[in-house]
Amino acid sequence: NAGVTQTPKFRVLKTGQSMTLLCAQDMNHEYMYWYRQDPGMGLRLIHYSVGEGTTAKGEVPDGYNVSRLKKQNFLLGLESAAPSQTSVYFCASNTVRAGAFFGQGTRLTVV
């Protein structure tokens, strides 16, 4: 039982490049989330999904897009990376009104 798996774990991008972060969960959870964590800012919600084929904006959605084509996968896309998107990104999943399981994070640097 792998839980929540994020790929890649590390990535360096040049400004303007695009990339996709993949989150996979094997617990049949309905809800999935993408957060970013910056020093002193805690975790901020980027986008989330309450089920296959659905997505919604969180607190800081600008510059990101997401897709949930399969229940077990939640993709986060950066269309044109900016230095302000340098951060650690976490994916999480849970069922309704239950504790969430987190991935190990993706450390992204945009230069």
Next chain:
Amino acid sequence: SQQGEEDPQALSIQEGENATMNCSYKTSINNLQWYRQNSGRGLVHLILIRSNEREKHSGRLRVTLDTSKKSSSLLITASRAADTASYFCATENQAGTALIFGKGTTLSVSS
């Protein structure tokens, strides 16, 4: 804006002492959750307390909830060096569809 705010931002104690962290939130909730994050790792769910509960225990953890004051506290008894981590509270957004985190309390336990 973030729903939950932890206090204090940082806490340093000696092994064997108790550690208390507080969380205040703004709107009515269905439940409140506490998480731990070790340095460089993903968050781990510790405990969930529902709005109709006032106190909950899990091992050395004790969580209280006061819905009239919109606040919760996490008590770690007999702290160990391994408890050194950041602790976050989380509540659901108003639609009940996403988890919103505070900025966390950084706990340092020295031996």
